[in-house]
Amino acid sequence: MQKKSTFKRLMQNQAAPLVLILIVLLIVTMILSSGVTQGAPVSAMFTQGFMSRTNLRNFLYSIVIQMFMACGIGMLLISGNIDLSVATQASLSVMIFAWLHQNTPLPWIVCILITVGVAICMGCLSTFLVVKLQFPAFIATIGMSSIYRGLCSVMTNGYNITISDGPYLRTGRLMVGGVVPLLFIIALAFIIVFQFILSRTNFGRSVFMTGGNRAAARLAGMNPNRVILILFIISSIMAAFGGMAWVANIGTASPTSIIQDAPDMSVISASILGGISFMGGAGNLIGSLIAILLLNVLENMMNVLGINPYWIVFAQGALLTLALAINFVSEQRARRKLLMRN
Amino acid sequence: MEERSLELRGIGKSFPGVRALDDINFKAEGGKVLALLGENGAGKSTLLKIINGDLHQDEGTVLVDGKEVNFTTPQDAINAGISIIYQERQLLPFMSVMENLFVGDLPKNKFGIIDKGKLRSETQRIIDDFGLPISPDDMVGRLNVAHQQMIEIMKAYRRDSPIIAYDEPTAPLTDTEIEILFKIIRKQKEEGKVILYVSHRLNEIFEICDDIVILKDGKYVKTLHTETTNEKELITAMVGRDIGDTYANLDRNTEFGDVVLELKDLKTPYIHDINITGRRGEIIGLAGLVGAGRTEIARAIFGVDPITGGQLIVDGEEVHFKTPHDAINAGIALCPEDRKYEGLILFRSIKDNISMPVLDKLTFSRFFVNFKAEKELAEEAVQKFDIKTPSIDKVLMELSGGNQQKVILGRWTSSKLTTKILILDEPTKGIDVGTKAEIYQNICNLAKDGLCVILISSELPEVINIADTIYAIHNGHITGTIKREDATEENVLTMAMLD
Numbered sequence: 140m141q142k143k144s145t146f147k148r149l150m151q152n153q154a155a156p157l158v159l160i161l162i163v164l165l166i167v168t169m170i171l172s173s174g175v176t177q178g179a180p181v182s183a184m185f186t187q188g189f190m191s192r193t194n195l196r197n198f199l200y201s202i203v204i205q206m207f208m209a210c211g212i213g214m215l216l217i218s219g220n221i222d223l224s225v226a227t228q229a230s231l232s233v234m235i236f237a238w239l240h241q242n243t244p245l246p247w248i249v250c251i252l253i254t255v256g257v258a259i260c261m262g263c264l265s266t267f268l269v270v271k272l273q274f275p276a277f278i279a280t281i282g283m284s285s286i287y288r289g290l291c292s293v294m295t296n297g298y299n300i301t302i303s304d305g306p307y308l309r310t311g312r313l314m315v316g317g318v319v320p321l322l323f324i325i326a327l328a329f330i331i332v333f334q335f336i337l338s339r340t341n342f343g344r345s346v347f348m349t350g351g352n353r354a355a356a357r358l359a360g361m362n363p364n365r366v367i368l369i370l371f372i373i374s375s376i377m378a379a380f381g382g383m384a385w386v387a388n389i390g391t392a393s394p395t396s397i398i399q400d401a402p403d404m405s406v407i408s409a410s411i412l413g414g415i416s417f418m419g420g421a422g423n424l425i426g427s428l429i430a431i432l433l434l435n436v437l438e439n440m441m442n443v444l445g446i447n448p449y450w451i452v453f454a455q456g457a458l459l460t461l462a463l464a465i466n467f468v469s470e471q472r473a474r475r476k477l478l479m480r481n
Numbered sequence: 482m483e484e485r486s487l488e489l490r491g492i493g494k495s496f497p498g499v500r501a502l503d504d505i506n507f508k509a510e511g512g513k514v515l516a517l518l519g520e521n522g523a524g525k526s527t528l529l530k531i532i533n534g535d536l537h538q539d540e541g542t543v544l545v546d547g548k549e550v551n552f553t554t555p556q557d558a559i560n561a562g563i564s565i566i567y568q569e570r571q572l573l574p575f576m577s578v579m580e581n582l583f584v585g586d587l588p589k590n591k592f593g594i595i596d597k598g599k600l601r602s603e604t605q606r607i608i609d610d611f612g613l614p615i616s617p618d619d620m621v622g623r624l625n626v627a628h629q630q631m632i633e634i635m636k637a638y639r640r641d642s643p644i645i646a647y648d649e650p651t652a653p654l655t656d657t658e659i660e661i662l663f664k665i666i667r668k669q670k671e672e673g674k675v676i677l678y679v680s681h682r683l684n685e686i687f688e689i690c691d692d693i694v695i696l697k698d699g700k701y702v703k704t705l706h707t708e709t710t711n712e713k714e715l716i717t718a719m720v721g722r723d724i725g726d727t728y729a730n731l732d733r734n735t736e737f738g739d740v741v742l743e744l745k746d747l748k749t750p751y752i753h754d755i756n757i758t759g760r761r762g763e764i765i766g767l768a769g770l771v772g773a774g775r776t777e778i779a780r781a782i783f784g785v786d787p788i789t790g791g792q793l794i795v796d797g798e799e800v801h802f803k804t805p806h807d808a809i810n811a812g813i814a815l816c817p818e819d820r821k822y823e824g825l826i827l828f829r830s831i832k833d834n835i836s837m838p839v840l841d842k843l844t845f846s847r848f849f850v851n852f853k854a855e856k857e858l859a860e861e862a863v864q865k866f867d868i869k870t871p872s873i874d875k876v877l878m879e880l881s882g883g884n885q886q887k888v889i890l891g892r893w894t895s896s897k898l899t900t901k902i903l904i905l906d907e908p909t910k911g912i913d914v915g916t917k918a919e920i921y922q923n924i925c926n927l928a929k930d931g932l933c934v935i936l937i938s939s940e941l942p943e944v945i946n947i948a949d950t951i952y953a954i955h956n957g958h959i960t961g962t963i964k965r966e967d968a969t970e971e972n973v974l975t976m977a978m979l980d
Contacts, residue, residue: 339849339850340844340848340849340850341840341841341843341844341848341849341850342848343850344833344836344840344850345840347826347829347833348826348829348833348837351826351827351828351829352822352823352825352826352827354822354823355817355822355823355824355825355826356826356837357804357805358783358785358805358815358817358823358824359805359809359837359838359892360805360806360809360810360837360838361806361837361838361840362804362806420826420828420829421828
């Protein structure tokens with residue numbers, strides 16, 4: 140076979156157009172936000188506006204929760220499942236964590252571990268509904284989402300819990316090189332590790348096979364039910380991590396703020412945009428990461444341009460619909476090709 | 482009443498790689514019941530689909546009452562007075578009997594609201610005609626399958642279509658309902674309707690039909706009259722085909738080893754008292770019509786369906802598989818009938834599909850995939866079965882059916898597995914003739930390697946010419962066993978068709 144040039148191969152990668160759009164958006168945002176258009180020197184675009192320390196730090200902080208969630212949601216989507224309760228799980232985890240942190244003498248690490256334990260239970264519960272009772276994942280997790288949302292408010296009667304200053308907040312607010320939050324690096328590490336697991340391990344392979352054809356995977360001796368269990372548990376733990384990272388930044392646990400922010404919806408959009416098939420069986424997490432950056436830079440840019448925040452929500456919804464439509468059409472085309480063949 | 486008729490002239494239909502129908506000519510007249518008879522794959526279903534507008538013929542014409550018609554949707558056919566009762570019931574399970582009967586054509590009162598009173602009384606009238614113990618308000622999903630099938634028949638009866646086709650209507654029915662159905666068919670016949678009747682049950686055909694059109698491999702063979710023919714003549718007409726020397730040239734295995742598989746009075750909800758013994762190197766054929774229970778025997782052995790009685794013995798030890806995984810560990814492999822939906826992951830590569838059952842044996846420290854070993858395993862299979870592909874990274878979707886089947890064979894006979902018993906369910910379905918011969922030789926080679934092969938096929942010549950021992954299956958029972966030397970299409974088909 141002929142060896143293609145590096146550039147060509149890069150362009151054939153599914154993520155290539157996303158990276159290009161991201162770079163363009165980034166440059167536009169940098170220019171618009173730094174006041175270059177109003178006469179500031181060109182060098183300002185690397186130090187002012189979007190690229191200013193404060194904004195960059197806030198930007199990176201704001202996507203940490205989405206990055207954590209992208210791991211779990213992305214792998215579930217690849218396996219042909221979906222979890223629509225991720226945001227409420229994060230919210231409930233945060234409330235439990237904050238309550239433990241404020242009302243018990245337990246060290247913060249233990250509080251985290253207990254919260255993770257609760258998350259594992261939530262993951263098992265989703266699996267029970269989806270695998271044992273054979274609910275469609277969509278319905279099961281919407282139902283659970285409502286239950287968790289209720290529990291969040293019940294816990295404190297709707298009040299927020301403020302996290303007192305201490306080692307938890309200090310650790311959560313550590314910066315690497317003064318700009319990059321430690322939590323961002325942890326989230327990035329999770330994405331890379333999970334991507335490695337997906338592409339290099341036999342567990343990762345079985346995730347793709349389960350999503351590609353669950354019946355065939357079972358008849359070939361794989362255990363799709365176990366795969367789904369593990370993925371729901373990972374998804375719940377990642378939701379809890381994301382929630383706790385959010386609280387470390389904000390300093391207050393609220394029963395509603397994460398749910399209102401709906402990071403899970405952004406993540407599902409990003410996953411599809413990043414090339415994960417909504418029907419399962421294909422995709423990767425690096426694409427999700429790039430798409431998360433893209434969606435959030437877009438939001439940042441619209442903020443800079445002073446666009447009404449409601450329109451930002453609108454734009455993100457439009458993007459998701461577009462991504463789904465493209466995904467669906469290409470999927471249909473592949474299917475038709477398949478039918479034509481035999 | 483004017484004379485009704487349905488006539489087919491030179492109907493032909495091709496699917497990619499398959500000539501499904503070729504120059505079909507016959508005429509069904511009003512006041513007569515015409516049977517369509519043929520083996521699996523003879524083209525009966527395709528023909529019905531053309532008659533009702535689901536498919537369009539490539540050549541030829543369909544004439545209703547002597548006038549040419551061109552249907553593009555099933556609705557066109559219904560409007561032209563054609564009703565087909567399908568094997569698959571098309572009912573709304575959560576709706577009542579009366580709503581199902583009148584769906585799409587509900588009686589309305591002058592305000593445009595559904596006239597429940599009229600709906601109920603008209604439904605009751607139909608139920609009375611049939612004499613069934615059901616009420617117009619019963620929810621269809623709660624009725625038993627026989628009654629559900631009768632609702633399907635009532636739908637066509639209600640439309641009072643002049644042309645009615647029954648596709649295997651009696652499969653889910655008990656004797657009581659069959660009697661009612663025949664009473665209805667006789668009534669429709671007296672009214673001068675055109676009736677097509679598709680069935681595998683010869684005794685029914687002799688009871689209710691006037692003429693029998695025999696189809697074979699998509700071609701029209703002949704028309705027989707029930708008064709002047711007999712079962713033997715029918716079966717000969719269905720079978721009579723040339724068998725090339727594909728089979729004569731096979732390099733077969735002749736030495737059988739120890740018994741590796743025994744089924745003793747095996748039962749599942751779908752099969753009853755199945756006794757089969759398989760030795761190393763032996764090819765066992767399961768012959769029977771679609772739905773006879775052949776696939777269900779495979780599923781029982783492979784741990785998919787729960788075993789409710791009898792014993793399954795592998796290598797002298799009784800086994801109880803909970804999942805296919807257990808069966809694979811015990812040395813059993815299944816190439817399922819529907820290779821696209823149950824066998825393969827079409828959007829993944831050859832390599833990925835072959836390594837599936839042994840992935841945990843191809844790892845470093847039990848977790849990381851050893852890509853080199855995986856590649857070697859896939860290349861081994863490509864070579865062994867001569868899979869035609871430029872690369873093992875090719876996605877399955879892009880391979881031909883024959884090569885897809887070879888990938889599955891490669892998966893189950895890889896050196897990392899200790900497969901002793903290989904079950905092949907319809908291994909040549911949708912595969913072209915040339916590749917078929919290759920697959921036959923592959924099967925014989927596997928037997929030579931000491932595998933016990935269970936071959937399930939709807940193509941009778943395939944089973945009786947490749948298998949060493951043939952079991953005829955009918956209604957979930959074994960109805961006969963025969964050695965290859967003694968097997969003919971006639972005697973196997975007789976065992977598989979008659980009660």
